[in-house]
Amino acid sequence: VNMGTALIYDEEMTRYKLLWVDPACKIEVPERLVVSYGALVENGLADRCVSIPVREATDADILLVHSEEYLEAVKKTPYMTLEELKEFTLQYGDVYFHPNIYHCAKLALGATLQLVDNVMTGKVRNGLALVRPPGHHSMRSAASGFCIFNNVAIAAQYVKQKYGVKRVLIVDWDIHHGQGVQYSFEDDPSVLYFSWHRYEHQKFWPNLRESDFDVVGKEKGAGSTINVPWNKVKMQNSDYLSIFFHVLLPVAYEFSPDLVLVCAGFDSAIGDPEGEMCATPDIFAHLTHLLMNLAGGKLCAVLEGGYNLKSLAQSVCQTVHSLLGDPAPRPANLEGPCNSALESLQCVRSAHRKYWSCLKHAGSLKYTLIVNVLSFSTIRENFIKDADDKDAVTLSSLIALVDKMEKNEVVLTRDLLYSNLFFYISVLSQGCSDASGFIQAVLGLLLPLGYEYDPSLVLLVQTPGSGICDSVWQQLTGLLQGLAQGHILVLMQRTCIDPTCSSLLGDAAPSLGQLHAAPPEDVEAVENLRQRLKADWKLLQTTDEPDD
Numbered sequence: 001v002n003m004g005t006a007l008i009y010d011e012e013m014t015r016y017k018l019l020w021v022d023p024a025c026k027i028e029v030p031e032r033l034v035v036s037y038g039a040l041v042e043n044g045l046a047d048r049c050v051s052i053p054v055r056e057a058t059d060a061d062i063l064l065v066h067s068e069e070y071l072e073a074v075k076k077t078p079y080m081t082l083e084e085l086k087e088f089t090l091q092y093g094d095v096y097f098h099p100n101i102y103h104c105a106k107l108a109l110g111a112t113l114q115l116v117d118n119v120m121t122g123k124v125r126n127g128l129a130l131v132r133p134p135g136h137h138s139m140r141s142a143a144s145g146f147c148i149f150n151n152v153a154i155a156a157q158y159v160k161q162k163y164g165v166k167r168v169l170i171v172d173w174d175i176h177h178g179q180g181v182q183y184s185f186e187d188d189p190s191v192l193y194f195s196w197h198r199y200e201h202q203k204f205w206p207n208l209r210e211s212d213f214d215v216v217g218k219e220k221g222a223g224s225t226i227n228v229p230w231n232k233v234k235m236q237n238s239d240y241l242s243i244f245f246h247v248l249l250p251v252a253y254e255f256s257p258d259l260v261l262v263c264a265g266f267d268s269a270i271g272d273p274e275g276e277m278c279a280t281p282d283i284f285a286h287l288t289h290l291l292m293n294l295a296g297g298k299l300c301a302v303l304e305g306g307y308n309l310k311s312l313a314q315s316v317c318q319t320v321h322s323l324l325g326d327p328a329p330r331p332a333n334l335e336g337p338c339n340s341a342l343e344s345l346q347c348v349r350s351a352h353r354k355y356w357s358c359l360k361h362a363g364s365l366k367y368t369l370i371v372n373v374l375s376f377s378t379i380r381e382n383f384i385k386d387a388d389d390k391d392a393v394t395l396s397s398l399i400a401l402v403d404k405m406e407k408n409e410v411v412l413t414r415d416l417l418y419s420n421l422f423f424y425i426s427v428l429s430q431g432c433s434d435a436s437g438f439i440q441a442v443l444g445l446l447l448p449l450g451y452e453y454d455p456s457l458v459l460l461v462q463t464p465g466s467g468i469c470d471s472v473w474q475q476l477t478g479l480l481q482g483l484a485q486g487h488i489l490v491l492m493q494r495t496c497i498d499p500t501c502s503s504l505l506g507d508a509a510p511s512l513g514q515l516h517a518a519p520p521e522d523v524e525a526v527e528n529l530r531q532r533l534k535a536d537w538k539l540l541q542t543t544d545e546p547d548d
């Protein structure tokens with residue numbers, strides 16, 4: 001059952017701004033919140049959400065991450081003169097203070113904690129906190145990058161303490177590296193921090209050596225920090241999706257978080273003066289959707305950056321559409337990741353290979369994943385005799401088709417690939433013993449193919465006797481709804497109807513639990529398939545050297 005999506009916003013957080021000249025800070029304006037919330041209202045999205053009031057964070061909340069001396073110092077700012085505020089600001093980098101910013105920072109944090117409380121207690125399934133000041137750059141005793149208190153880092157500590165949450169995944173899709181979050185959890189294996197960020201070989205702000213791909217966490221936390229540096233600008237949708245399919249999602253499924261927190265910065269979208277990237281706002285519908293089957297759907301998105309007001313508003317709307325369960329728009333004309341992205345992808349996978357079994361190999365294969373891609377014309381010629389409307393695909397003809405498929409009388413051939421409409425997966429399984437192998441094959445092979453193929457309909461067939469257990473089946477059904485604007489046709493036997501229907505109705509799939517290392521003996525099957533296919537399917541590329 002879908003308990004709905006929370007939207008947390010209060011216009012008080014628009015009541016602070018830059019009071020002096022500072023080129024580094026002038027982009028962080030109150031209008032960022034006004035246009036974001038306004039767009040949600042205009043598009044009828046605000047009304048579809050559960051409106052939750054903000055609260056003021058307490059000292060105890062703030063001290064979960066920050067030091068007493070820092071909090072005491074910030075507490076003095078409401079009483080400072082303009083000159084004193086300027087003076088106080090000088091000790092930090094790329095941030096400004098204002099008499100009302102301490103109040104707003106408490107509301108931003110309070111909004112974030114209200115969101116996680118409502119998700120953790122099951123009042124809502126997921127939600128978005130539209131806040132400023134942002135948080136992910138602020139550190140234990142320092143403000144930084146427009147941030148005063150680290151909203152998401154505090155939220156992670158808060159849920160561990162209050163709800164005994166064992167594992168929290170933080171996905172930071174803002175175009176800047178959230179160094180404040182990284183520092184909070186670098187030795188903490190219970191919090192997995194993933195961030196991609198414009199880096200340009202350390203030439204981009206905050207110019208930190210520890211933002212590079214080889215910084216993976218310390219001591220017990222080794223492997224629980226994942227940094228993906230973008231060393232060039234103009235990254236596109238394909239680059240972002242490649243990182244999700246081949247780094248974040250495999251690791252996230254293996255980690256199996258109890259809660260997903262998103263540092264939802266939208267300066268990674270096209271038009272943003274900071275990011276200078278080319279990914280379009282609709283990509284956030286897909287990024288959100290791809291995370292929504294983790295943690296039983298418990299996802300809290302918290303606004304970080306985003307400075308192009310038009311791009312920001314559109315991206316916020318795309319995110320909320322997905323949180324509400326609306327089908328994502330079709331991912332238009334995806335080509336492959338660019339060389340720079342592939343290089344980053346390769347470096348990150350290598351740096352984390354020793355910590356995550358899914359990266360040791362592409363995911364084993366207890367399931368024979370036969371990807372039959374059929375052109376509509378082939379279906380029409382061979383299987384649809386009876387349909388009077390030439391373009392109609394009748395259910396009976398589909399069943400006939402399935403039978404032929406299972407006998408592999410119709411096989412994958414190159415020319416078939418390019419006259420699309422159908423993307424047919426027949427998943428033969430030998431029992432559910434190895435959900436991890438299945439999920440890794442879905443994430444690293446099936447989804448990239450599907451996104452690149454961009455079918456107008458997904459036909460999902462549960463072959464008789466395939467021992468796929470319900471939760472795995474629901475994950476598959478849920479993930480595939482990111483394709484074809486959610487037009488998915490499932491042919492199955494009776495037993496699987498309930499879990500499938502709940503997934504088709506938008507319920508999050510149940511968590512698969514922590515995924516153990518998949519047995520290596522089946523690895524080459526999916527590797528071979530990937531190697532064979534990646535010449536034609538760019539999204540399959542990871543520039544992984546074939547495992548020697």
Ligand SMILES: CC(O)(O)CCCCCNCCCN
Pocket residue numbers: 023024025094134135136137145146174175176177205265267304305306
């Ligand atoms: C939340 C956030 O990550 O978006 C904050 C970004 C701070 C950027 C500081 N440098 C700005 C230089 C201006 N050209």
Ligand SMILES: [Zn+2]
Pocket residue numbers: 174175176265267274304305306
């Ligand atoms: Zn940013």
